[in-house]
Every structure is written in C-alpha cells, then in structure tokens.
Amino acid sequence: MRHEDVPAAERLSDEGFYELDVRTQPADWPAPARRTSEHSAGWERRAHHFLDTDPGGCWVAEDDSGMLGFATSVRRELMWCLATYVVRPGLQGQGIGRPLLEAALHHGRGCLRGMLSASSDPKAARRYRAAGFELHPQMFLVGEVDRSSIPVIDKVREGSAGDIELLDSLDRRTRGAAHGPDHGLLLSSFRLQVSDTSTGTGYAYTSPGRLQLLAASNRRTAQRLLWAVLADIDGRALVPHVTAANHWAIDVGMAARLQLNQAGYLALRGMKPPSPYVHNGALL
Numbered sequence: 573m574r575h576e577d578v579p580a581a582e583r584l585s586d587e588g589f590y591e592l593d594v595r596t597q598p599a600d601w602p603a604p605a606r607r608t609s610e611h612s613a614g615w616e617r618r619a620h621h622f623l624d625t626d627p628g629g630c631w632v633a634e635d636d637s638g639m640l641g642f643a644t645s646v647r648r649e650l651m652w653c654l655a656t657y658v659v660r661p662g663l664q665g666q667g668i669g670r671p672l673l674e675a676a677l678h679h680g681r682g683c684l685r686g687m688l689s690a691s692s693d694p695k696a697a698r699r700y701r702a703a704g705f706e707l708h709p710q711m712f713l714v715g716e717v718d719r720s721s722i723p724v725i726d727k728v729r730e731g732s733a734g735d736i737e738l739l740d741s742l743d744r745r746t747r748g749a750a751h752g753p754d755h756g757l758l759l760s761s762f763r764l765q766v767s768d769t770s771t772g773t774g775y776a777y778t779s780p781g782r783l784q785l786l787a788a789s790n791r792r793t794a795q796r797l798l799w800a801v802l803a804d805i806d807g808r809a810l811v812p813h814v815t816a817a818n819h820w821a822i823d824v825g826m827a828a829r830l831q832l833n834q835a836g837y838l839a840l841r842g843m844k845p846p847s848p849y850v851h852n853g854a855l856l
C-alpha cells in the first residue's frame with residue numbers, strides 16, 4: 573500500500589464494514605450508517621500513520637478494476653497488530669483475503685505476540701484461526717448512564733504528551749508491548765485521562781460517547797477511570813471490546829445500568845487477554 577492508495581482504501585473499508593453491519597447487526601439496533609466526513613478523515617489520518625511507521629505491514633490486492641482489498645498492520649516492540657482487513661463486498665470468500673493476511677503476517681515474523689480485534693464475520697474468524705490465533709469473544713456495554721449511580725470520582729486528571737512514558741510502561745505491563753508512536757496519534761485524536769496515585773496508575777482515551785482505550789496497573793484504578801469516562805458522557809455511552817478477563821468493566825457498566833452485548837473476538841497469539849485493559853479496535 574502507498575500513501576496515494578489511502579482514499580480508495582478508506583472508501584473500500586467504509587463499504588465493507590457497512591455491508592457487514594447490514595448483514596450481521598441485530599434488527600433492533602440503530603440502523604447501520606455510512607461514515608461521516610469527519611470519521612473518514614480520521615480513518616485516513618490513521619492509515620497514513622501506519623504507512624509512515626510500517627510500510628511493510630500494509631498491503632493491497634488490485635486488478636485492472638482497481639482495489640479489491642487491503643490489510644494494514646504494525647509492529648510495536650515484539651508485538652504484531654492487525655489494524656484493518658477488508659475485501660470488497662461481492663468478492664469475499666473467493667480466496668482474495670488469504671494472501672493479503674499472509675503478507676501482513678509476514679511483517680510480524682519474529683514477533684512473540686499477535687493481537688487483533690475481529691469482526692463478527694465468520695470468514696474473518698476462519699482466517700484468523702487458520703493463522704493460529706486464539707479467539708476470545710468480545711462484549712460491549714451500551715446505553716444511557718444512570719446519573720444517580722455515579723460515585724464520587726477523585727484522583728483522575730487530564731493527560732498530556734508528558735505522560736507518554738507512563739502510558740508506555742502501562743502498555744508493557746498489561747499487553748506486553750508499548751504503543752510507542754501510536755500515543756502521538758491517540759493524543760491528537762482523543763481525550764486522555766490519567767490516574768497516578770501511590771496505590772495504582774492507569775489511563776483512558778475517549779472520543780465523544782465512547783471509551784477508546786484503557787490500561788491500568790490494577791482493577792480499582794481501572795474502575796475509577798471508567799467511572800470518570802462514563803460521568804462525562806451525555807446521552808448514549810459505549811464501552812466496546814470487553815473480554816471475559818475484564819469483569820471489572822462489566823461491573824462498572826452494570827452499576828451504571830448499561831446493557832451488556834457481544835460482538836466479535838479479540839484474537840491473540842502468544843499471549844493471554846490483557847487485564848485490566850480495554851483495547852482499541854485498530855491500535856489494540
């Protein structure tokens with residue numbers, strides 16, 4: 573993949589994930605929607621970041637008609653992460669995805685660990701299992717926060733670039749590899765909150781209405797941060813990507829009267845589900 577491929581990749585991923593939502597989303601959920609221009613711009617910025625840090629991890633499949641599919645992946649210390657992987661709707665299930673994933677996986681050769689957030693598409697699950705990943709079902713919490721449930725929250729402050737060393741050390745402790753250059757992108761895209769006390773440390777990135785990433789040295793600090801995140805959300809709140817290793821998040825979500833649902837898998841190689849940790853879908 574080259575930088576000039578990014579706009580076509582963005583359109584293809586929007587189309588692919590919209591079609592997946594139409595195909596797999598329960599009927600009583602909000603109707604699937606195409607991306608807003610703001611969302612598309614953020615997606616493109618992230619893809620350029622992957623091409624800057626990991627040109628060898630990003631691959632496209634194409635023929636005379638244009639782009640058929642692509643995969644973007646990165647190496648962070650000794651961990652390989654798959655960020656996005658999609659084949660054009662109508663062409664899926666015909667063997668285009670397999671060599672794309674193989675090319676991206678080759679970028680991770682020598683890595684001890686691998687991590688990706690899989691969609692509910694059974695074709696994706698099949699590819700990841702064939703590549704040796706363990707599939708850990710993901711849950712998510714959604715709904716309006718019951719304001720009367722919110723406890724007194726202290727020891728949480730706004731974060732900044734000055735916290736990056738702390739964030740990287742929490743990443744190493746929870747998932748075995750720092751996010752490194754991804755923290756710059758995360759900081760420019762999301763709000764960062766940090767808790768740093770004598771009894772524990774942690775951080776959370778959020779975008780309006782949703783948690784993007786959370787890591788902490790213990791469950792108590794993780795719960796304090798999640799409450800701080802929920803307290804600041806007006807309207808519908810979303811806490812995605814909760815694995816069974818993170819019941820501390822389910823307990824907070826249920827206390828806030830959010831609803832628990834399931835979607836997709838955290839797919840892992842060479843590691844157990846991180847905890848206390850709520851991963852980001854693309855930056856993991």
Ligand SMILES: CC(C)(COP(=O)(O)OP(=O)(O)OC[C@H]1O[C@@H](n2cnc3c(N)ncnc32)[C@H](O)[C@@H]1OP(=O)(O)O)[C@@H](O)C(=O)NCCC(=O)NCCS
Nearest residue numbers: 657658659664665666667668669670690691693694695696
């Ligand atoms: C996941 C995806 C990129 C894979 O690309 P692809 O071209 O479909 O992949 P392949 O055809 O190489 O492999 C698909 C596998 O699923 C099998 N398959 C095909 N149709 C299937 C179906 N309806 N249900 C289950 N398996 C199916 C294929 O036989 C193949 O398995 P095999 O190689 O063991 O025979 C593509 O399906 C896609 O874009 N899905 C929607 C977006 C998505 O979910 N992306 C992954 C995000 S994590």
